[in-house]
Amino acid sequence: MARRGSYAKGVAKREEILERALEVIAQDGYRAASVKEIADAVGLSQPGLLHYFASKEELFVEILRKRDEMDQSSLDGSIDELRAKFLSVIEHNASTPGLVELFSRQAVEGADPQHPAHDFFLQRGAGLRAAFAEGARPAGEESRPVGEEASEFVAGMDAETAARIFQAVADGVQLQWLLDPTVDMAGIVDTLLNLLITRSDHD
Amino acid sequence: MARRGSYAKGVAKREEILERALEVIAQDGYRAASVKEIADAVGLSQPGLLHYFASKEELFVEILRKRDEMDQSSLDGSIDELRAKFLSVIEHNASTPGLVELFSRQAVEGADPQHPAHDFFLQRGAGLRAAFAEGARPAGEESRPVGEEASEFVAGMDAETAARIFQAVADGVQLQWLLDPTVDMAGIVDTLLNLLITRSDHD
DNA sequence: GTCTATATGCTGATAGAC
DNA sequence: GTCTATCAGCATATAGAC
Numbered sequence: 434m435a436r437r438g439s440y441a442k443g444v445a446k447r448e449e450i451l452e453r454a455l456e457v458i459a460q461d462g463y464r465a466a467s468v469k470e471i472a473d474a475v476g477l478s479q480p481g482l483l484h485y486f487a488s489k490e491e492l493f494v495e496i497l498r499k500r501d502e503m504d505q506s507s508l509d510g511s512i513d514e515l516r517a518k519f520l521s522v523i524e525h526n527a528s529t530p531g532l533v534e535l536f537s538r539q540a541v542e543g544a545d546p547q548h549p550a551h552d553f554f555l556q557r558g559a560g561l562r563a564a565f566a567e568g569a570r571p572a573g574e575e576s577r578p579v580g581e582e583a584s585e586f587v588a589g590m591d592a593e594t595a596a597r598i599f600q601a602v603a604d605g606v607q608l609q610w611l612l613d614p615t616v617d618m619a620g621i622v623d624t625l626l627n628l629l630i631t632r633s634d635h636d
Numbered sequence: 637m638a639r640r641g642s643y644a645k646g647v648a649k650r651e652e653i654l655e656r657a658l659e660v661i662a663q664d665g666y667r668a669a670s671v672k673e674i675a676d677a678v679g680l681s682q683p684g685l686l687h688y689f690a691s692k693e694e695l696f697v698e699i700l701r702k703r704d705e706m707d708q709s710s711l712d713g714s715i716d717e718l719r720a721k722f723l724s725v726i727e728h729n730a731s732t733p734g735l736v737e738l739f740s741r742q743a744v745e746g747a748d749p750q751h752p753a754h755d756f757f758l759q760r761g762a763g764l765r766a767a768f769a770e771g772a773r774p775a776g777e778e779s780r781p782v783g784e785e786a787s788e789f790v791a792g793m794d795a796e797t798a799a800r801i802f803q804a805v806a807d808g809v810q811l812q813w814l815l816d817p818t819v820d821m822a823g824i825v826d827t828l829l830n831l832l833i834t835r836s837d838h839d
Numbered sequence: 840g841t842c843t844a845t846a847t848g849c850t851g852a853t854a855g856a857c
Numbered sequence: 858g859t860c861t862a863t864c865a866g867c868a869t870a871t872a873g874a875c
Contacts (some may be wrong), residue, residue, distance in 0.1 A: 442840095443840085446840090467867080467868070467869090468868085468869065468870095469867090469868085469869095477841075477842095478841070478842060478843080479869085479870095480841075480842070480843085480844095480870080480871080480872095481840080481841050481842065483869080483870070483871090484840065484841070485840095488869080488870085489868090489869065489870095534744065534747060537744045538744050540811050540815075541737065541740045541741050541744060541811070541814065543815065544737060544811075544814035544815055551815070554815055555815060555816065558812065558815065590827055590831070594823075594824060594827050597809070597812060597819070597824050598805055598824060598827065598828050598831075600808065600812065601804065601805045601807075601808030601809045601811075601812060601824065602801055602804040602805055602808060603808070604804075604807070604808035604811050604812075605803065605804025605805060605806070605807035605808030605809075605811075606800070606804045606808075608743050608744070608747075608804075608807050608808075609761065609800060609803065609804060609807075611744065611747035612743075612746065612747055612754070612757055612758060612761065613758065616800070620797070621797060621800050621801060621804065624793055624797050624801065625801050628793070628801075628831060628832070629831070645858095646858090649858090670849085670850070670851085671850085671851065671852095672849095672850085672851090680859075680860095681859070681860060681861080682851085682852090683852080683853080683854095683859075683860075683861085684858075684859050684860065686851080686852070686853095687858065687859070688858095691851080691852085692850090692851060692852095840875105841874105841875090842873100842874080842875080843872105843873090843874080843875100844871105844872085844873090844874100845870100845871085845872080845873105846869105846870085846871075846872090847868100847869090847870085847871100848867105848868085848869090848870105849866100849867090849868075849869105850865105850866080850867080850868085851864105851865100851866095852863105852864080852865090852866105853862105853863085853864075853865105854861105854862085854863080854864095855860100855861090855862090855863105856859105856860080856861080856862100857858105857859090857860075857861100
């Protein structure tokens with residue numbers, strides 16, 4: 434499929450580097466976000482690593498993209514399934530402080546429209562909110578079988594706002610947890626979801 | 637009251653520097669968080685500025701502390717008053733992107749227990765949540781004797797969790813707004829507060 | 840494709856004149 | 858108290874050998 438053998442191999446190596454970087458950052462934590470640290474971790478020299486990525490920023494964005502790729506087997510399904518997936522990811526995050534810190538740091542730096550992470554975070558946020566809104570869609574809308582009562586938003590809140598609240602809590606609780614690892618991220622998000630999603634007795 | 641004239645003057649100058657730094661960062665934004673940039677902004681050389689602060693980290697923490705000091709005239713009063721104050725601060729924040737970015741950046745860096753901002757953020761968070769829990773106490777609860785039914789937020793949520801959700805939304809919505817300034821921070825927080833606070837007909 | 844060596848720039852911090 | 862001058866360190870990025 435690859436146009437050139439060397440190109441295909443380069444891509445494969447890139448993926449291998451990203452997977453290894455994820456492992457190392459998850460296990461050993463992430464201290465300073467320097468290219469050299471990642472290079473050491475994946476067993477390459479600093480220029481050797483930058484051979485595969487145009488810049489430091491691109492490297493970090495790709496690491497985050499890879500993480501999402503591995504987390505989001507699929508962000509769909511019923512509200513209960515989706516909810517379980519969200520909470521599962523959050524619980525997993527609680528075992529990878531380095532990745533959470535990397536994510537939070539890049540989220541701030543990506544504020545600059547010029548930053549390579551800018552588009553990534555814009556699209557990621559939009560995708561997350563869309564998945565939430567789709568999964569938590571009020572009963573009777575769209576392709577939901579008649580008779581099967583489903584979730585619905587509370588108090589006249591529109592789906593976009595509910596999704597933004599959900600996203601804000603997911604992000605904000607990470608900051609609290611980074612500061613104090615005893616904070617129960619999943620528990621707080623779960624409580625919010627209970628509040629945000631009016632559940633009916635469809636079981 | 638000052639033990640020494642020179643000391644008093646140093647303190648006064650420190651305050652003046654912090655106020656000026658706040659103005660400049662609020663107006664012109666904040667680009668890289670370098671001591672030199674702040675020094676230029678407040679009209680001092682880089683060593684001239686560091687004469688007043690032990691390190692870069694201390695400088696930035698003091699800037700944030702000063703901002704809180706100017707914002708929090710008093711975080712108390714009735715729930716309606718408190719709510720108005722919170723929203724007022726958030727609306728004001730929307731006119732000072734540089735300060736929001738500085739805050740968010742420091743919040744991540746303060747995750748490290750060794751970082752000078754660590755204690756600041758721990759205490760700030762605790763204070764914010766305490767103010768919320770105190771102010772959002774259901775009507776009539778006030779200083780109830782122990783043993784009686786404790787106040788409860790919606791859906792069996794305890795006050796601490798509600799406060800953490802509030803804090804998470806306040807912080808998280810800032811990240812969304814930094815990424816996309818069209819996001820209505822105050823509106824989202826306001827909507828959450830409607831959801832979070834069970835209002836009784838006490839007015 | 841990966842290395843060593845290096846260019847270049849920036850950072851925070853300090854020494855010492857005034 | 859504030860400056861000029863300077864330091865040492867570390868960052869990313871690149872050149873060029875192998």
